Amino acid sequence: xxxxxxxxxxxxxxxxxxxxxxxxxxxxxxxxxxxxxxxxxxxxxxxxxxxxxxxxxxxxxxxxxxxxxxxxxxxxxxxxxxxxxxxxxxxxxxxxxxxxxxxxxxxxxxxxxxxxxxxxxxxxxxxxxxxxxxxxxxxxxxxxxxxxxxxxxxxxxxxxxxxxxxxxxxxxxxxxxxxxxxxxxxxxxxxxxxxxxxxxxxxxxxxxxxxxxxxxxxxxxxxxxxxxxxxxxxxxxxxxxxxxxxxxxxxxxxxxxxxxxxxxxxxxxxxxxxxxxxxxxxxxxxxxxxxxxxxx
Ligand SMILES: *[C@@H]1O[C@H](CO)[C@@H](O)[C@H](O)[C@H]1NC(C)=O
Ligand SMILES: *[C@@H]1O[C@H](CO)[C@@H](O)[C@H](O)[C@H]1NC(C)=O
Numbered sequence: 499x500x501x502x503x504x505x506x507x508x509x510x511x512x513x514x515x516x517x518x519x520x521x522x523x524x525x526x527x528x529x530x531x532x533x534x535x536x537x538x539x540x541x542x543x544x545x546x547x548x549x550x551x552x553x554x555x556x557x558x559x560x561x562x563x564x565x566x567x568x569x570x571x572x573x574x575x576x577x578x579x580x581x582x583x584x585x586x587x588x589x590x591x592x593x594x595x596x597x598x599x600x601x602x603x604x605x606x607x608x609x610x611x612x613x614x615x616x617x618x619x620x621x622x623x624x625x626x627x628x629x630x631x632x633x634x635x636x637x638x639x640x641x642x643x644x645x646x647x648x649x650x651x652x653x654x655x656x657x658x659x660x661x662x663x664x665x666x667x668x669x670x671x672x673x674x675x676x677x678x679x680x681x682x683x684x685x686x687x688x689x690x691x692x693x694x695x696x697x698x699x700x701x702x703x704x705x706x707x708x709x710x711x712x713x714x715x716x717x718x719x720x721x722x723x724x725x726x727x728x729x730x731x732x733x734x735x736x737x738x739x740x741x742x743x744x745x746x747x748x749x750x751x752x753x754x755x756x757x758x759x760x761x762x763x764x765x766x767x768x769x770x771x772x773x774x775x776x777x778x779x780x781x782x783x784x785x786x787x788x789x790x791x792x793x794x
């Protein structure tokens with residue numbers, strides 16, 4: 499029998515050991531509709547609302563993506579975060595933060611639009627967002643846009659507005675160039691409040707989830723192998739399968755990634771009030787990101 503002390507040590511060991519290395523699935527945001535060839539992210543644009551969003555919420559994704567030479571990662575921040583009159587300071591902090599996360603400063607922009615002001619009670623107009631983001635999407639040939647989901651992680655209305663704005667943009671592009679492949683849109687999953695501040699627990703659970711998924715994939719491959727052996731044509735529409743395809747994209751940082759996210763956060767020195775220290779200590783978004791594709 500294991501004594502309670504031994505069990506406690508085992509649990510602590512699992513928690514401290516789990517973040518030793520990063521683990522990701524579907525890092526290229528691969529999707530495939532039945533019978534079509536798969537789509538892979540090549541030019542990605544992350545759209546955020548305020549300087550520090552990129553470090554506070556999206557760091558695990560950015561760190562994994564910017565390690566991949568085959569993808570170009572761009573970042574667009576829709577406001578300079580001037581709610582407290584610190585706009586120019588925060589812009590400079592953002593430059594340091596994105597570089598730490600692997601995005602050259604030249605690939606990160608801040609829009610300072612009069613109708614997209616940092617304001618904790620203001621919803622931003624979708625049409626204004628669509629117009630502001632459009633030149634970046636077309637000129638950079640963006641195929642994959644990443645942003646907040648309908649709950650905006652923290653519920654900030656500026657965050658929530660972006661999803662609708664980008665949807666409006668993609669619909670406009672669809673209306674003007676109906677035959678071009680449209681950019682795909684992915685939103686960062688907002689965890690329910692109860693699991694938002696679980697820090698390392700998100701690493702343990704996220705990794706467990708991914709390992710189970712990988713095991714099921716192996717099983718599926720085996721089944722496909724057996725079926726194809728019997729009749730090679732039966733699964734032909736699904737082949738070639740992209741190696742990464744399948745799971746929704748998940749990014750889990752290791753210790754090194756966490757420390758990088760932490761330095762990116764502290765680069766936003768003007769924002770590091772006491773409760774932000776609690777945030778960086780306990781938030782799951784400092785460790786893990788999960789993405790959903792937005793269909794419309
Ligand atoms: C923020 O938005 C609210 C509601 O949209 C508005 O009433 C208020 O004046 C805005 N504050 C600033 C500082 O612009
Ligand atoms: C694009 O336009 C076509 C034709 O009007 C429509 O069927 C399709 O649903 C649109 N796609 C999006 C993403 O809006």
